[in-house]
Amino acid sequence: DAGITQSPRHKVTETGTPVTLRCHQTENHRYMYWYRQDPGHGLRLIHYSYGVKDTDKGEVSDGYSVSRSKTEDFLLTLESATSSQTSVYFCAISEIAGLDTQYFGPGTRLTVL
C-alpha cells in the first residue's frame, strides 16, 4: 500500500459521537485525499489537501472536516457521526494532482449505530 497506513482499520461508534480517522504516509507526497466507498456509488471524494494546512472540499464534504498539520498526516473528523456515514473510508496520496496515479491506503471500515 505504498507507505500509507490508516487507523483505526475498523470502528463501531454511536450516532452523535465524534470520530477521527488518521492517514499517515511515508512517501512525502504533497497531495492527500479522503474518499468514501459505498455500494452503488463507487469512490466519492470527501476532502483533499494540497499541502500543509491547505485543504479543499470534495463532492461529499458535508458533515466532515479535515486537518493537515504535517506533510505525513491527514486527519478526517466526523463532528457528530450519523448512520449515513457508515462506509469504508480510503486515504490516497499523489505527487501531482490529477496527472499521476493516486496510491491508496488499506481503508477504514466505520459503522455508525
Added chain:
Amino acid sequence: GESVGLHLPTLSVQEGDNSIINCAYSNSASDYFIWYKQESGKGPQFIIDIRSNMDKRQGQRVTVLLNKTVKHLSLQIAATQPGDSAVYFCAETGPGNNRKLIWGLGTSLAVNP
C-alpha cells in the same frame, strides 16, 4: 438515497481467456485516464494509465485503449488468471475539474478455473 445492494456489472471469463472491461467516461475535456483494480477488503491499486494524446498503451498483460471520439476507454487483460478476479474502476481527470479524479462505478471480473 443510496442504492444499497446495487449489483456491479459483472464479467465472467474462463482462466486463460482474454478479458475486456469497458468504461464510458463523462467529460470530453478529460486528458488523463487511469485503471484501478480493487480486491476484496483492500484499497484500489493502480494498473495502468493513459494520456489523451495516446490511443493505446500496453503494460504487462494489460492494454488500455482510448477512443476520444466516443468517450470510451477499455482495459484488456491477456491470459486472465484467478488472481485477476477483482473490481476494476476507470477514472478520468482534466483541467476543467481542478484535476480531481472522477470515478466510474466499477466492473466485477470473475475468473473461472
